[in-house]
Amino acid sequence: MTLVSLAAKNVLRNKFRAVLTVMGVAVAVLTFMMLRTIISAWTSGADYAAKDRVVTRNKITFVMPLPKRYVDQVKATPHVKTVTYSNWFGGKDPKHDREFFAAFAVDHTTYFLVYDDMDVPKDQMDVFQHDPQGAIVGDLLAKKMGWKVGDKVTLTSGIFAREGDWEFHIDGIYTSKSKAIDRSSFMFRWDYLANDPNVQRRQQGQDANVGWIVSRVDNPKASADVSVALDKAFADQEIQTESQDEHAFNASFLASFSAVLSAIDIISVVILAIMALILGNTIAMGVRERTNEYGVLRAIGFTGGHLAGFVLGESALLAGVGGAVGIAIAYPFINLGMGKWLEENMGNFFPNFSVEPNVTTSAIIASLVLGVGAAAIPAYRASTLKVVDALRRVA
Amino acid sequence: MTEETIPAGADADKKKTEAKTEEKSEEKSEAKAKADEKKADEKSGDAPYRARPEQPLISLKGVSKSYERGGETLKVLQNLDLDIAKGSFEALMGPSGSGKSTLLNLLAGLDKPTSGTIEIAGKRLEQLGDSALARWRADTVGFIFQSYNLLPVLTAVENVELPLLLTKVASSDRRKRAQTALRVVGLEDRMSHYPRQLSGGQEQRVAIARAIVNDPALIVADEPTGDLDRQAADDILDLLEKLNKELGKTIIMVTHDPAAAERATVQLRLDKGALR
Numbered sequence: 319m320t321l322v323s324l325a326a327k328n329v330l331r332n333k334f335r336a337v338l339t340v341m342g343v344a345v346a347v348l349t350f351m352m353l354r355t356i357i358s359a360w361t362s363g364a365d366y367a368a369k370d371r372v373v374t375r376n377k378i379t380f381v382m383p384l385p386k387r388y389v390d391q392v393k394a395t396p397h398v399k400t401v402t403y404s405n406w407f408g409g410k411d412p413k414h415d416r417e418f419f420a421a422f423a424v425d426h427t428t429y430f431l432v433y434d435d436m437d438v439p440k441d442q443m444d445v446f447q448h449d450p451q452g453a454i455v456g457d458l459l460a461k462k463m464g465w466k467v468g469d470k471v472t473l474t475s476g477i478f479a480r481e482g483d484w485e486f487h488i489d490g491i492y493t494s495k496s497k498a499i500d501r502s503s504f505m506f507r508w509d510y511l512a513n514d515p516n517v518q519r520r521q522q523g524q525d526a527n528v529g530w531i532v533s534r535v536d537n538p539k540a541s542a543d544v545s546v547a548l549d550k551a552f553a554d555q556e557i558q559t560e561s562q563d564e565h566a567f568n569a570s571f572l573a574s575f576s577a578v579l580s581a582i583d584i585i586s587v588v589i590l591a592i593m594a595l596i597l598g599n600t601i602a603m604g605v606r607e608r609t610n611e612y613g614v615l616r617a618i619g620f621t622g623g624h625l626a627g628f629v630l631g632e633s634a635l636l637a638g639v640g641g642a643v644g645i646a647i648a649y650p651f652i653n654l655g656m657g658k659w660l661e662e663n664m665g666n667f668f669p670n671f672s673v674e675p676n677v678t679t680s681a682i683i684a685s686l687v688l689g690v691g692a693a694a695i696p697a698y699r700a701s702t703l704k705v706v707d708a709l710r711r712v713a
Numbered sequence: 714m715t716e717e718t719i720p721a722g723a724d725a726d727k728k729k730t731e732a733k734t735e736e737k738s739e740e741k742s743e744a745k746a747k748a749d750e751k752k753a754d755e756k757s758g759d760a761p762y763r764a765r766p767e768q769p770l771i772s773l774k775g776v777s778k779s780y781e782r783g784g785e786t787l788k789v790l791q792n793l794d795l796d797i798a799k800g801s802f803e804a805l806m807g808p809s810g811s812g813k814s815t816l817l818n819l820l821a822g823l824d825k826p827t828s829g830t831i832e833i834a835g836k837r838l839e840q841l842g843d844s845a846l847a848r849w850r851a852d853t854v855g856f857i858f859q860s861y862n863l864l865p866v867l868t869a870v871e872n873v874e875l876p877l878l879l880t881k882v883a884s885s886d887r888r889k890r891a892q893t894a895l896r897v898v899g900l901e902d903r904m905s906h907y908p909r910q911l912s913g914g915q916e917q918r919v920a921i922a923r924a925i926v927n928d929p930a931l932i933v934a935d936e937p938t939g940d941l942d943r944q945a946a947d948d949i950l951d952l953l954e955k956l957n958k959e960l961g962k963t964i965i966m967v968t969h970d971p972a973a974a975e976r977a978t979v980q981l982r983l984d985k986g987a988l989r
Contacts, residue, residue, distance in 0.1 A: 319888075331866050621848075
């Protein structure tokens with residue numbers, strides 16, 4: 319027997335209570351990790367965004383378009399290698415009315431050069447390049463909707479109405495290893511949209527519009543300079559632009575959700591605080607019940623420091639085991655269960671919903687720190703017990 | 714349960730009988746104590762109740778202890794002088810509230826006097842800090858409590874091993890010493906039993922083994938037979954006598970039981986905080 323095994327035996331003195339406490343800590347840690355993962359998954363688009371892609375949009379708001387002729391001007395800007403453009407389509411599958419996914423009209427010749435982190439098999443890409451009604455969809459979207467290559471898909475658009483529905487051919491399915499890429503998007507050829515009589519009628523013979531322009535620069539460090547140069551070039555034209563690298567663009571998009579993210583952040587901390595209070599209460603109860611035994615230990619020569627060590631060790635052990643159980647549950651629950659579901663169903667918000675190593679590290683540190691912190695007051699009380707008073711206390 | 718809520722009837726009658734027996738016994742032992750006191754006075758003219766040992770293990774001089782309770786000062790022990798020889802077995806008796814437990818706590822280094830000096834085995838206890846006093850207790854004192862006070866999560870041998878955790882004795886030797894101590898108290902066949910699996914007498918034997926495992930200079934026992942039946946109490950007293958006579962342990966025992974007190978070589982009587 320050692321001092322450590324003596325402390326460990328005390329933890330298991332009331333097995334039912336110990337199990338409940340461990341489970342309470344585990345649930346708190348699991349919830350903490352879930353909330354932290356929501357934040358990290360939500361912001362991962364910005365965190366992992368390519369810094370060599372510059373997004374140019376209408377200065378007023380990104381829902382207002384830009385003239386297509388701007389594309390050539392962007393192309394002529396120093397450091398710009400490749401330029402592409404796209405429009406938000408607002409598409410829905412009438413057969414799956416409630417399923418939301420991002421649908422874009424993209425320039426088929428350049429889009430996948432700028433977004434070269436989207437992997438499309440070459441044979442599928444060849445078909446897409448020659449099919450005016452071709453579409454490339456993300457693997458998660460294809461799985462969710464039950465689409466496969468060669469399928470014909472009909473979508474409706476809340477923005478671009480036409481007589482009859484929009485028909486597309488699923489020519490390819492893209493995948494991606496990049497955490498910034500949403501694998502639930504639907505991309506079809508921009509010329510299919512632009513050549514539609516209804517759309518052309520709406521343009522009334524004016525230059526076509528694009529939703530935004532994305533350019534790939536030759537050096538990520540040049541992104542800021544290119545952004546400034548582009549906005550300066552369009553400053554005296556009828557529509558001004560705002561250009562940012564993809565990281566900044568995504569971050570500014572996320573900023574509009576900052577209140578929600580802050581709320582989740584606060585809730586995750588509150589949950590840990592509740593865990594600490596529950597653990598502190600359990601430990602305090604144990605100390606109160608064992609006052610007489612602490613008196614005996616003090617009488618036979620254990621110091622106040624020994625008792626404080628026992629109490630803190632007991633709490634840290636409960637919190638540590640609870641934390642480990644919580645983390646062990648969190649990985650399969652978040653990565654394989656909830657995360658997969660969110661990636662498939664809310665891929666626009668959570669393109670990559672899995673536990674990040676820093677979330678796990680925070681959970682481990684938080685459980686141990688709060689475990690020790692929760693026992694601080696009971697440990698102090700145990701260490702300062704008067705031996706004579708403690709011995710008088712009936713167990 | 715408070716004393717007021719103890720049910721009337723058989724229990725109350727039993728209590729009365731016990732009280733009478735105790736009164737009679739106390740009268741008897743009081744008479745014996747007076748006789749002892751007389752003998753002691755005859756041997757040494759200036760000692761209040763008995764002769765001063767030549768080489769006392771314990772020496773109390775002018776010890777007083779008082780507590781603050783509700784703004785009032787409660788004097789429990791008053792100007793006590795006491796010497797206890799090494800190897801003696803002393804019974805400390807007296808009515809409730811006479812200060813027996815307070816004196817025992819002071820002798821065991823669990824509490825400090827309000828004034829006066831306590832010297833035990835060459836150490837002035839009132840001068841030691843809390844941690845130093847804890848170390849001194851670990852080295853010098855073995856405790857036996859009325860309610861045994863074994864840790865329920867530990868087996869008999871682990872309970873006995875407990876004080877050795879504070880020493881530099883190696884882990885394997887600790888276990889051997891604990892087993893030896895249990896053999897001394899006749900519990901070699903109960904080493905792996907938990908306290909709940911032992912009778913009261915056996916639990917007290919384990920407590921005695923725990924008290925002697927460190928080979929302390931002093932054993933303090935607070936009503937060690939108070940929770941036991943007569944047979945078990947006699948067994949425990951036999952054991953204490955053996956520890957005193959065969960192993961030379963100095964034992965101070967608080968008791969209300971005159972039969973237990975008679976086993977001691979010296980009976981001390983406390984009344985209203987003073988030795989009589």
